[in-house]
Amino acid sequence: METGRGPGLRAITRAIARDEVRARISRTAEELFLTRGYDETTVDQISAGVGMSQRSFFRYFASKEDIVLDNYDRLGHDLLARLSARPETESDWVALRRAFDVVTEQLADPEVRGHGTAVQRLVDSTPGLLAPYLQRLDGIQQRMTGRLAERAAARGRAADPVVLRATVGAAFACLQAAISHACGNEPGALADLLDSAMDSVRGAEVVTAEVVT
Structure with missing residues (x-):
């Protein structure tokens, strides 16, 4: 039972999961930036590299x-x-x-x-x-x-x-x-x-x- 004194377990779990996804996106994007160039890399390519839709990408960045x-x-x-x-x-x-x-x-x-x-x-x-x-x-x-x-x-x-x-x-x-x-x-x-x-x-x-x- 949540007491209101701080985030509950569910909220903490969601936050951790979100951070993990953001980290995975960052790693994928940076690899693409360094190999293809920043300007040449698109959000579509990053999303595809992570295995998510462009719409899902914009939930994180x-x-x-x-x-x-x-x-x-x-x-x-x-x-x-x-x-x-x-x-x-x-x-x-x-x-x-x-x-x-x-x-x-x-x-x-x-x-x-x-x-x-x-x-x-x-x-x-x-x-x-x-x-x-x-x-x-x-x-x-x-x-x-x-x-x-x-x-x-x-x-x-x-x-x-x-x-x-x-x-x-x-x-x-x-x-x-x-x-x-x-x-x-x-x-x-x-x-x-x-x-x-x-x-x-x-x-x-x-x-x-x-x-x-």
Whole structure:
């Protein structure tokens, strides 16, 4: 018997089944995108590859663009969750680094890293994907900047939003540099590369970003 305090077993089961179907569609679509090209792949081809009708496809994704960008939506959710879980007393720079563990953990698997690199190259080379990807990336950084402002407020301080935004941007630049090196040049431990990059620019974390209120 459901108590109303949370989703019932049936709802949870449906959600799990839906996630599994979405994952199967994503895998099929990405394989087609990488072998045939994004623009050359149609929703009909994706639907056929999964074994469903086009009508059924649209129950799970609004467009083929959403299949690729869904990865970044989920990443943004995970990054914000990790950042929110960090201790309020921890410095913003360290909290951001620990939030990036979401990425280093995923890309520690060579197969996942290779697939992720291929998908990112697809996004970078496809105008129809690049613009919305950049919008999502900016949205992720804005939400993480807002979370840092909330952390400052919890400590009884007001934070300079410009400095916080710059701090988040600098941290993401370190992450991108580490990923590019790990995936495009000499294979290495992404976590170590990220640590090195963020340690080298740690001065970007300006103590005066916070002003006592």
